[in-house]
Amino acid sequence: MAHQSVPPIRQTPRTKNKWQRQMWVGWLFVAPAIGLNLLFDWYPMMDGIYRSFYRWDGYSTAVYVGFENFRKIFNDTIFWTAVTNMLFFLVMSIILMIPTIITSVILFRIRHMRAQYIYRVLFCIPMVVPWMVIILMWQFMYNPQYGLFNRFIELIGMPDMQQTWLGDSELVKWCVIFMGFPFVTTNAALIYLGGLKSVSESVWEAGALDGVGPLQKFFYLELPLITGQFSLNLIGTITAAITGYTTQLVLTKGGPGFASMVPGLYMYFSAFKSQKYGYASALGMVMFVLSLVITLLSLKFFQKEESES
Amino acid sequence: MSINFSKIVRPSYTIAEFAKHVVIVLVCVALLFPLFLMIVMSVKDKEQVVFSFFTIQPPFHFENYLVAFSYISPFIMNSVWMAIGSTVLTVGVTALAGYAFGKLEFPFKNVLFWILFAKMMLPGIMNLIPSFTLAWKLGILDTSLPVILFCAGTSQPFWVFVMRTFVAQQPQELFESMRIDGANELQIFRYLAIPLLRPMLALMSINVFVSVWNDYIWPLVTIQSFDKRPLTVGLAYLTSAHPGDYGMLTAGYVIAALPLLVLFFISMKQFIEGLTAGAIKL
Numbered sequence: 166m167a168h169q170s171v172p173p174i175r176q177t178p179r180t181k182n183k184w185q186r187q188m189w190v191g192w193l194f195v196a197p198a199i200g201l202n203l204l205f206d207w208y209p210m211m212d213g214i215y216r217s218f219y220r221w222d223g224y225s226t227a228v229y230v231g232f233e234n235f236r237k238i239f240n241d242t243i244f245w246t247a248v249t250n251m252l253f254f255l256v257m258s259i260i261l262m263i264p265t266i267i268t269s270v271i272l273f274r275i276r277h278m279r280a281q282y283i284y285r286v287l288f289c290i291p292m293v294v295p296w297m298v299i300i301l302m303w304q305f306m307y308n309p310q311y312g313l314f315n316r317f318i319e320l321i322g323m324p325d326m327q328q329t330w331l332g333d334s335e336l337v338k339w340c341v342i343f344m345g346f347p348f349v350t351t352n353a354a355l356i357y358l359g360g361l362k363s364v365s366e367s368v369w370e371a372g373a374l375d376g377v378g379p380l381q382k383f384f385y386l387e388l389p390l391i392t393g394q395f396s397l398n399l400i401g402t403i404t405a406a407i408t409g410y411t412t413q414l415v416l417t418k419g420g421p422g423f424a425s426m427v428p429g430l431y432m433y434f435s436a437f438k439s440q441k442y443g444y445a446s447a448l449g450m451v452m453f454v455l456s457l458v459i460t461l462l463s464l465k466f467f468q469k470e471e472s473e474s
Numbered sequence: 475m476s477i478n479f480s481k482i483v484r485p486s487y488t489i490a491e492f493a494k495h496v497v498i499v500l501v502c503v504a505l506l507f508p509l510f511l512m513i514v515m516s517v518k519d520k521e522q523v524v525f526s527f528f529t530i531q532p533p534f535h536f537e538n539y540l541v542a543f544s545y546i547s548p549f550i551m552n553s554v555w556m557a558i559g560s561t562v563l564t565v566g567v568t569a570l571a572g573y574a575f576g577k578l579e580f581p582f583k584n585v586l587f588w589i590l591f592a593k594m595m596l597p598g599i600m601n602l603i604p605s606f607t608l609a610w611k612l613g614i615l616d617t618s619l620p621v622i623l624f625c626a627g628t629s630q631p632f633w634v635f636v637m638r639t640f641v642a643q644q645p646q647e648l649f650e651s652m653r654i655d656g657a658n659e660l661q662i663f664r665y666l667a668i669p670l671l672r673p674m675l676a677l678m679s680i681n682v683f684v685s686v687w688n689d690y691i692w693p694l695v696t697i698q699s700f701d702k703r704p705l706t707v708g709l710a711y712l713t714s715a716h717p718g719d720y721g722m723l724t725a726g727y728v729i730a731a732l733p734l735l736v737l738f739f740i741s742m743k744q745f746i747e748g749l750t751a752g753a754i755k756l
Contacts, residue, residue: 209605
């Protein structure tokens, strides 16, 4: 390769030479990325589709069972409990996107630039603290014996109001949601802020000249201007709510009973606790299709809204 | 810019402006409260955690940090190697591919690009179990290789996409002039593309590093040996192994949070600018 760097006397037309050289260099440059992606991303996905039609415990020979795994899933009460819980988390996390939007607009409207910068720095801090630390701190706060909430209830003299929090099948889902308090996703807030800041100053000046009130400004200027960022965050939120389960795995293990079980966690347990790899793959495929469909539908819905308004 | 702005429009401290500050400050307080609690608890011994939960008073038990550090320092080192390995490999292959897709012409370019682009759009939930069996078949379970290789395989499509867009926006003349000067493609990549891509590479490195640092399920599944576990898995294990010893545990959480916080405060400017710049590209 290095020897070619000395330009040869141009016998062949330069364009053809260049084309050939670029061809090999191009392939060489993309080969590692494509290779890694095919082997470690595409292949597992395809293998998952294939495995979902088999019964396999990970050791003995896999047995082809057709659609039996999917039929079982449909009649699996744990699966339906998990789906119900998942829908609860999904709806809540979409509703709880609103505080982030409001916060970012308020932050944007703060005119003191120095203060705004300091707030942005503070907003970054939760992003660089490992998620595991945040989950474990909340687990500590919910701890019935040592945790913040029960100690606080004791402190204000209402010990009969103490709860088992994560151990209470009625409360556990709300506890998982409340972990997001104050329901501001800071990286999303900073992305919205970046979007608002990229809008030309003249838009805001025109709005000010027209005497637009703060609420009108929110609904007619700021909100439409961040639709792009919003739909991107929406996809992320939906996908995370449907397929995510790290929080549940660390915090509750899906319990008590199956009160906080979600399909992703059920897939995890089916594979790594019950060794039902085929069944787990089928569960994965159901979620895969589900999140794809819901994402596409919601994108379509929001794009329609956008074009109508 | 901020100076000019404040000169033109002096911040007027009306009630509305004040209310905005109040709201944002309250949000910040709520956001940072768990971290505040973490630091407060980290200097208490078992008795203080139970009997003086809400007070901050001596004696402060800084030895919690020593105990916690002896537990989690191996986990931190494991995480550091995993995160560095993943970042170097992922950023390397992404930069090469992003440059090639952005500025070179070669047959099947679009097909190859679509392989990555389609994967970017598809949810990754199905991958866990087959990835595990693949790592098993390759015989790399119980090493950091699954984390590094699968990170490089799955996290690059988005960044190749971003890099391609960025490279394509650079003026063609820059690249042509180097070619005319007789540089080969590798030299062009090394001496022109890499410096141009530097801000993007920094942003991507931070993102990949943080995502590997935070990853829990994949290393939990692939690494069995206790002493090879990364920080996230180690912390969760430590918490279940020492119930009630929240002074030592929270000290461990503080130590676990420190490396990234330090990195953040060193590179704060690029970090925040990167976030904003990334948003504009959307």
